[in-house]
Amino acid sequence: MTLRVAAVVPNWNGARWLPGCLAALRAQERPFDAIVVVDNGSVDESADGLGADVRVVRLGENRGFAVAANRGIDAAVDCDAVALVNSDVVLAPDWLARTAGALGDGVAAVASKMVALDDPGLLDDTGDFLRRDGVCEQRGRGRRDDGRWDAPGEVFAACAGAALYRRAAVLGVGGFDERLFSYLEDVDLGLRLRLAGWRVRYEPAVARHAGGGSAHQLERPVGGWVARNTLLIVAKAFPARWAGPVLYRQAAWLVAAARGGALRAHLSGLASALALLPAMLRERQALRAGAVVPIEAVVDDRPWRGPRAGGHPRAGF
Template sequence: MPRVSVVVPSWNTRGLLQACLASLRRQSFRDFEVVVVDSGSTDGSVEMVEQDFPEARVVALGENRGFSGAANAGIEATDSELVALLNSDTEQDVGWLSALVAASDAHPEAGMFASRMLSLHDRRVLDGAGDALRASGLPYRVGHGEVDRGQYSVKRYVFGACAAAALYRRRMLEEVGLFDEDFFAYCEDGDLSFRAQLAGYRCLYVPDAVVYHAGGASSGGGRSPTATRLGTRNSILLLVKDLPAPLVPATLPAFLAGQMLRLATSAATGTLSAHLAGLSEVPAMVPAMLRKRRRVQKLRRVEVEYVERLLEASSREARRSLLRRAKDRVLSGIGG
């Protein structure tokens, strides 16, 4: 049995997937298997993998179950101690997996490990350095759009890991559960990170684990109707499911302010209809989230005060990142 299973969900991204798998062949760490989970692609992705990458195993779903469903199918098809998830629109530095595994050995208290993600198209620009959850309840990928000046070159604990390039302990996944397939895509990794934190598993950001990420290859990008609708809906469902009840009163003002800001932003960027569509889907999904909430809160091992400090620190880090990103846009024009 390999020590690590690298699961790559894929849906009609043949060219990007080919580059992703080629970069995995160059990894310095070798004790791993590759599992490509195909969600009913029609672009010849499966045939390409079978012909060009016979070392990879294909799990063909025959339908699009979203990132959550594909990731879960890959995890369930493997038995390794560690599971790495990769988006098909990524390429990995040669030492990416080695750095993550070394971090897992050195930090047994952590159940999740986040990569340092750079833009595939402009490698001067960060795509992410660990995930945050703001006081408003809105997720944020720390470092996104900032010029990489080494500001995220030190290991640190973060709220969560972006599942586009992350490592998880299987025993943690078995305890807290896999990705929520009701989310389909977007915020499913934030939900998993929140559940893991509640159960006492920390997330470590590993700066030496470098990945280059295009982003939005399957959904059409962060401002696409699909991304907007799912992001709007799922960011609310995440709080319904995971936020401990004692923190609701203190969180509510920031949450409402964040929702108003998001509404204004969607109106300004031409995504209002998709945003409203996401909001309209929330009420019908709340009962299911409340049922799941009972199990999530039952598994909570940490004190409410720990969660409060975690969210406050996460929100501060997101604010600092947003300020640096704005400054980079003004000074250089490359912080997209």
């Protein structure tokens, strides 16, 4: 059976980036079977006049990346797989052919080699790993591309800025958690997919990423969203015995935020998580009880302190 693949592009005031993104989608050596743009209430007319080959789903307001991704996946009802592509991403012509080829049996998602749009030699993300202190590490981020990330392999999760997902697998675990709004929603999805027994592959197909295409429009800085959503993911999934690493990292982030002049945004992010913590804690038992793979096997015992452990690179600490 031929794999049918839709491209889903969440968009929010992306007039600067969207034309280039769509041009790259149309130029794929292995064509997409559908292109869906999910517009989060843009006011810059970026979702207008995109062409007859693009289906536009209008949400009317900014409901966040997670909602936009889910609505796009819902819209791709006749497709087997969905490529989530940020509006500020330009895919290499062979991107879909390579990632679709890596979506084999038991694989729920394929991470790709994300590099800087204006400097393709600078890595942005080559697949994610989650640590037991709650921090998500982006492999290779900020480093020069020296060939170390050219080999396919397995990773914990894919960055949803440019990743291919098996539609049935995503729907089977409930899709993206819309309560997270933006940032780390792909980490949370990756965790649930892995607990359900799915694997995630890395295929070094290149996706050039401008980065922060709409982040400056959000109500709080990226660091605040990362602080908020890290706490929520930990509350929903982590065992109590990992409290030590989590508390260590939270304290370290507070100190770093204070030193970096970002304490108010950091505390605002943590405070915004409080209302959701009871619901997350209630879901722990069901999530763990339904797991096919134990969380200890999914979240490796990687270093979480010392020279090899830092904060989340997106947060800057």
